[in-house]
Amino acid sequence: MFNKTIFKQTFKSNYKLWLIFTAALCAMSVLIIAQFDPIQINSMMDMIASAFGDAMGDVLSGIGTITLNNMLSGTFYGMLAVVLPVIFVVLTANGLIAAQVDKGSMAYTLSTPIKRRTVATTKGIYLITAIFMMFLVVSLVGLATVQVTQGSAFGDAYTADVKGVSKEFGWDKATVAGNLNMILENPEAVTRGAEARKIDEDVYKLYLQQKIDGGTNQTTMTPGEMAEFQQKFLAGITAAAEVLDTSVTGLTSNLAKIKNNALALEAAAIAADLVPKETLALAPNEEVALEMQKAAFVGVINAQLVSKQFTLDAGLNFSVQEYLTLNLGAVLLIFATSGIAFFCSCIFNSANNSLALGAGIPVAFYLFQMMSGFGEGLEFLKYFSMNTLYDPNAIVSGGSFWIQFLVLALIGVVLYVLAVQVFKEKDLPL
């Protein structure tokens, strides 16, 4: 069933292609992971939201905070980790059997006392091993990159301010992250940290204090009060939006803008009217009363901004388990695809036919999957594509995927078994 010599020789003539594709895949994975910056990407989402107005803003805010896992599932595992290995698999599968039969060099392998079944099985095992090794390497390199650049593969991530401050003062990141007072007690560090987070120092100090105290402070308002409060706050933002001539959604995602514009702040403070009547009554004059309203509104904005910082920190969170599951799914999809390519390689005596179908079917699957996302009219296409069985989005957003994984594995196993059988029984022009 398995022949060591054939495996060794197959490895020798194929490892270069494997190296090239694995290196390319690793490089892209490293780039994408290292580049990931939750603050930048989330503020970019906010920008898009404000630029496209309320409708788009609602759609985007439905997505929530973008974590590294989310981002990888959409970019790397949604496309690159499928397309590149498929190319590798199609080329390799064709070269293992069909190309050698077409060329005639298979005659030498089969003029030795090695059974056809053994030849095909060993070559199949090479292909499967190559795929699994490729993803093992990519996963390990990915995890290492997450650890080195984000610090979040094992243990908590270092936030942008911790990284910035540590760099500036030559402190150890882990020490700083474990003792945020080091920043809070050092005015220069606060300035640097606030800069890194792109927020003002007041908000930053609040954030640090809350983080040291252990998480966000719980509100003591009743649901009724809460609703009333939110209504007032919204009224304030609407007023400010009018002054700034911008959309309410856009402004919601960029509250700092109100703080920086005196006119907008005044309008918002008056419209929101957050200070209770009895407190206002204590004000000696209108001016002081207005200042009180302004201070109250700024307080709420600050609280909102702080809570946003906590959300952003959550964006740094990284789930190793999800990451490994993304890789497992990808490897199973590629395994099943390689089953198709290997089967074609075993059926056809002509390399052209083997390549045409071995590549054609996976490409069609990929296109069907893409087109099925273009609209409801085309959604039925997803039933004609094996690729829809691997849904990276479902993995990171708590959907179901294990049954699909099992189906992919089964498709692969069945195709490989059939391929060996076909190769054993067919006429060879050697």
Next chain:
Amino acid sequence: MPLIEIKNLTKNYGDGRGIFDVSLEIEKGEVFGFVGINGAGKTTTIRHLMGFLKPDKGSAVINGLDCWNDAAEIKRLIGYVPGEIAFPDTPTGIDFFKAQAELLGVKDLSYAEYIVKTLQLDPTAKLNRMSKGMKQKTAIVAAFMGDREILIFDEPTTGLDPLMRVRFIDILNEEKRKGKTIFMSSHLFDEVEDTCDKVALIRDGKILAVKSTKEIRHNENKSYKIEFISKSDYKRFTALDFSFEEKQEEKNQVVVNICDNDINAFLGVLKGYKIKFISEIKYTLEKYFNSIYKERQNNVQ
């Protein structure tokens, strides 16, 4: 029992292509030639022997083992030169030999080295830069490497220059002395005539005849070409009751068939003529098979 036995082997590719009811027996120690024009069915027959094709009907058996069912097992006995030479993705000849030796389970490469030397092959050359002849030599070395009992060659001398062809035939004769059984196809009559004990002629997928080359060589029917000096002698001679194969009046030449028994009578007759020259035309395999072709065609008509 013959070492190689092909019985009613049929593979029909449609449109009259393929092989039909091919039956051949090759004894141990025999050198067997398989002759026919391109497309006659030589390679198809050989592919059955190698277990690459499954027969539609009939069987090919080597040493009691079925060539299809026991394809891997019979390879322990066979060294093979394919009709079309294409090598695996190994860089040089040496790399290829080493890889092939591993697959064959051959540890001792000294015999391969001997063949390499005899054929004057440079095995360090890059496979994909090799000329046709070099590739053919490389394939031949690979077939001899295992020192197998049976050698199956599909047109082994293609691309070899005349000198190397002689070397190759020397090696074959050596192998024959060692008691090897050799089955080789060719489209060249003189090549198989020089080396083979027996020759089979295949045409349109059917075996036309199997003949021992000894019989051909010691054929008692010979042909002589004679040129007369004068036209009158030519005319007088052609009027006689001989079996003429050819008459060329403008050159005063004839080709006449004479059996060895009649040779003295024939020489007696010639005494009365002035001749320019007389030469024997060898009876060749080609001639023999051509006569069979003609016979068949006449029978058909």
